[in-house]
Amino acid sequence: xxxxxxxxxxxxxxxxxxxxxxxxxxxxxxxxxxxxxxxxxxxxxxxxxxxxxxxxxxxxxxxxxxxxxxxxxxxxxxxxxxxxxxxxxxxxxxxxxxxxxxxxxxxxxxxxxxxxxxxxxxxxxxxxxxxxxxxxxxxxxxxxxxxxxxxxxxxxxxxxxxxxxxxxxxxxxxxxxxxxxxxxxxxxxxxxxxxxxxxxxxxxxxxxxxxxxxxxx
Amino acid sequence: xxxxxxxxxxxxxxxxxxxxxxxxxxxxxxxxxxxxxxxxxxxxxxxxxxxxxxxxxxxxxxxxxxxxxxxxxxxxxxxxxxxxxxxxxxxxxxxxxxxxxxxxxxxxxxxxxxxxxxxxxxxxxxxxxxxxxxxxxxxxxxxxxxxxxxxxxxxxxxxxxxxxxxxxxxxxxxxxxxxxxxxxxxxxxxxxxxxxxxxxxxxxxxxxxxxxxxxxxxxxxxxxxxxxxxxxxxxxxxxxxxxxxxxxxxxxxxxxxxxxxxxxxxxxxxxxxxxxxxxxxxxxxxxxxxxxxxxxxxxxxxxxxxxxxxxxx
Numbered sequence: 001x002x003x004x005x006x007x008x009x010x011x012x013x014x015x016x017x018x019x020x021x022x023x024x025x026x027x028x029x030x031x032x033x034x035x036x037x038x039x040x041x042x043x044x045x046x047x048x049x050x051x052x053x054x055x056x057x058x059x060x061x062x063x064x065x066x067x068x069x070x071x072x073x074x075x076x077x078x079x080x081x082x083x084x085x086x087x088x089x090x091x092x093x094x095x096x097x098x099x100x101x102x103x104x105x106x107x108x109x110x111x112x113x114x115x116x117x118x119x120x121x122x123x124x125x126x127x128x129x130x131x132x133x134x135x136x137x138x139x140x141x142x143x144x145x146x147x148x149x150x151x152x153x154x155x156x157x158x159x160x161x162x163x164x165x166x167x168x169x170x171x172x173x174x175x176x177x178x179x180x181x182x183x184x185x186x187x188x189x190x191x192x193x194x195x196x197x198x199x200x201x202x203x204x205x206x207x208x209x210x211x212x213x214x215x216x217x
Numbered sequence: 218x219x220x221x222x223x224x225x226x227x228x229x230x231x232x233x234x235x236x237x238x239x240x241x242x243x244x245x246x247x248x249x250x251x252x253x254x255x256x257x258x259x260x261x262x263x264x265x266x267x268x269x270x271x272x273x274x275x276x277x278x279x280x281x282x283x284x285x286x287x288x289x290x291x292x293x294x295x296x297x298x299x300x301x302x303x304x305x306x307x308x309x310x311x312x313x314x315x316x317x318x319x320x321x322x323x324x325x326x327x328x329x330x331x332x333x334x335x336x337x338x339x340x341x342x343x344x345x346x347x348x349x350x351x352x353x354x355x356x357x358x359x360x361x362x363x364x365x366x367x368x369x370x371x372x373x374x375x376x377x378x379x380x381x382x383x384x385x386x387x388x389x390x391x392x393x394x395x396x397x398x399x400x401x402x403x404x405x406x407x408x409x410x411x412x413x414x415x416x417x418x419x420x421x422x423x424x425x426x427x428x429x430x431x432x433x434x435x436x437x438x439x440x441x442x443x444x445x446x447x448x449x450x451x452x453x454x455x456x457x458x459x460x461x462x463x464x465x466x467x468x469x470x471x472x473x474x475x476x477x478x479x480x481x482x483x484x485x486x487x488x489x490x491x492x493x494x495x496x497x498x499x500x501x502x503x504x505x506x507x508x509x510x511x512x513x514x515x516x517x518x519x520x521x522x523x524x525x526x527x528x529x530x
Contacts, residue, residue, distance in 0.1 A: 144367055
């Protein structure tokens with residue numbers, strides 16, 4: 001009834017959902033790019049998918065800028081304003097991790113050694129699953145719908161699982177006698193960066209839980 | 218009509234000061250822009266003064282019988298007291314300074330309505346206490362529904378903002394209705410103007426204070442209130458409006474500053490946190506005693522000074 005009074009707020013809401021769509025596009029392209037990297041290292045398709053990931057990451061940044069500008073244009077109550085900005089800034093660290101992972105593979109010319117392929121596929125699958133669950137959790141938070149806590153628990157479990165895989169891969173890297181010492185360091189850095197994806201997803205998920213509790217009076 | 222200027226000045230300072238209690242939360246937290254908020258508040262202050270301001274005017278009028286000369290001294294003494302208390306950084310209550318000044322005149326006239334005075338003093342103590350109780354009840358009741366009604370983050374934001382606009386309008390209405398008596402009540406008592414004229418002139422002068430000089434006060438005071446989260450700010454704003462309105466129905470002008478402090482104390486009780494510390498309570502208590510005493514003294518001083526005559530040797 002009073003929607004004409006809250007045009008800016010409606011625009012912010014639309015932009016957040018648009019950000020989540022872009023976030024999912026980034027996840028999809030990242031997934032395809034890594035699958036491509038494992039199957040056919042240094043192929044043109046990988047470069048194309050990396051570019052698309054980058055394009056969507058830039059789009060996500062643009063959306064965040066628009067949200068920021070609207071917020072500074074006095075949309076929403078200051079309390080909600082800062083909550084939403086904190087949430088989006090934390091969420092936006094995930095596309096940065098994904099993009100950095102692809103850049104490392106591309107510019108450091110990294111190939112995943114065969115003995116680690118299964119573990120890397122696992123850690124990426126679980127990380128991307130956590131990110132998708134996180135996007136769902138954000139939507140549930142915005143719509144004030146139930147099911148947020150169970151998503152948080154799953155993301156938390158996934159994060160622990162990824163930590164185990166990450167440690168196993170890193171231990172394997174330094175136990176391997178076939179890999180070059182310099183490659184070991186580079187590959188370890190790549191695995192740590194991939195591991196950071198679920199860590200960040202877990203952080204954002206817990207932030208949503210705090211914001212939910214904060215909204216209760 | 219020049220003698221009315223003292224009342225108009227008092228109304229202007231009241232509007233400038235008390236607007237921060239009414240719309241300070243919404244403006245300093247950027248939930249509303251200053252001008253729409255100030256215009257809305259000014260409009261409702263005048264409406265409140267004209268529609269419901271008579272009861273308070275009748276109470277003040279009944280405290281003592283003043284001459285025109287004494288009515289002018291009363292309003293000037295109240296304005297001077299407000300200024301002195303502001304310089305001393307004590308929370309100012311225009312109601313207390315006006316009643317203190319009337320007391321001074323009553324002492325001079327040897328004519329005081331002690332039952333009316335007792336009612337007014339009792340209501341001063343009751344203002345922060347009543348506001349605290351109302352805030353606790355409102356927080357519990359509104360919180361119950363707020364937590365149970367499913368609404369999106371954005372809908373929740375809209376409801377809180379609309380709530381603040383409505384409660385600020387209600388608060389302005391209550392302020393006009395309640396405090397107009399402080400501004401022009403003494404002139405009615407002196408038989409200078411009718412109750413309706415007093416309500417109109419008082420309401421307009423308070424509104425003028427809001428429009429011309431409330432912004433700096435609001436920026437200082439409002440930020441202190443805004444440390445509350447939005448829901449609590451809404452509860453305080455509503456508790457303030459309801460408290461002042463209740464006293465308007467009783468016909469006693471009370472302090473909106475004290476009502477705000479009471480509301481914040483109520484939130485502190487519910488949340489179990491110290492939103493108001495002991496030093497603030499001490500300052501309120503001091504203001505309860507000092508404001509009417511200072512106003513009474515100033516009124517007596519001005520009265521004596523106005524009777525001095527130069528006698529050449």
